[in-house]
Amino acid sequence: MKRRTFLIQTGAVALLGTAAHAQTEDAPKKLPDEFNxxxxxxxxxxxxxxxxxxxxxxxxWTLPKNRAFRYPVAVGRDGLYEPGVFYVGAKKEWPKWKPTPEMIERDPRAYKRYEDGMPGGPGNPLGARAIYLFTEGGADSMLRIHGTNDLSGLGRSVSNGCVRMANSHVTHLYEQVPMHTRVVLHPA
Structure with a gap:
């Protein structure tokens, strides 16, 4: 057995064995089972x-032998979800956040004050970790897979285009995913 396969499978067992623990950083109460x-x-x-x-x-997150970790997520709301094939081009812990010009234009009341960015930390909209999606040509797509403290959006189409996960889930995924990993955002 390859070391990577062993580590992934060991992580899978550990995660499944501590499903209730997976949310302790994100919310004071346990999430419903369908969100584990x-x-x-x-x-x-x-x-x-x-x-x-x-x-x-x-x-x-696909594993050997036709298995995968399944994480609940929030995706982009109507007109903002962008399907396609991307690649992991960067990964950051407690990343700085800056709204895109399109976000500021759509909702200046919510985003204009952050046009210079917000430092990383627990109150930051990108959460504990962010995985940056790049195009096949190497350009930053401005799409992210990132954490959130606001778990109310999980299972819904509410974001500005990014994929949101519970902070504990994105932290687990971040540790597993190497640079240049293929990412497919399937059509809605």
Whole structure:
């Protein structure tokens, strides 16, 4: 067994064995069971890829032998979700956040005050970790898979285009995913 496979499978067992613990940093109460990460069967994808299925509000980190971690997520609301194939181009812990010009234009009352950015930390909208999605040509797509403290959006289409996860889930995913990983945002 390869070291990477062993580590992924060991992490899977540890995560499933502590599903209730997975939310302690994000909320004072336990999430409903449907919002816990779990291992599921998944066909049609090779191991070590990320697949976001918008209609299911789920992110899958694929494992060997047709298995995957399934995490509940929030995705972009109507008109802001952008399907396609991307690659992990950067990863950051407690990243700085800056709204895009389009976000400021859509809702200046909410975003104009942050046009110079916000330092990373617990109150930051990108949460504990961010995985930056780049195009095949190497350009930053401005899309992120990131954490959040606001778990009320999980299972819904509420974001400005990014994929949001519970901070504990994105931290787990961040540790597993290497640079240049293929990421597929499936059509809604």
């Amino acid at each position: 990460a779990r291992i599921v069967r998944m066909r049609g994808a090779g191991p070590n890829e990320i697949h976001v299925v918008a209609r299911d509000h789920a992110l899958y």
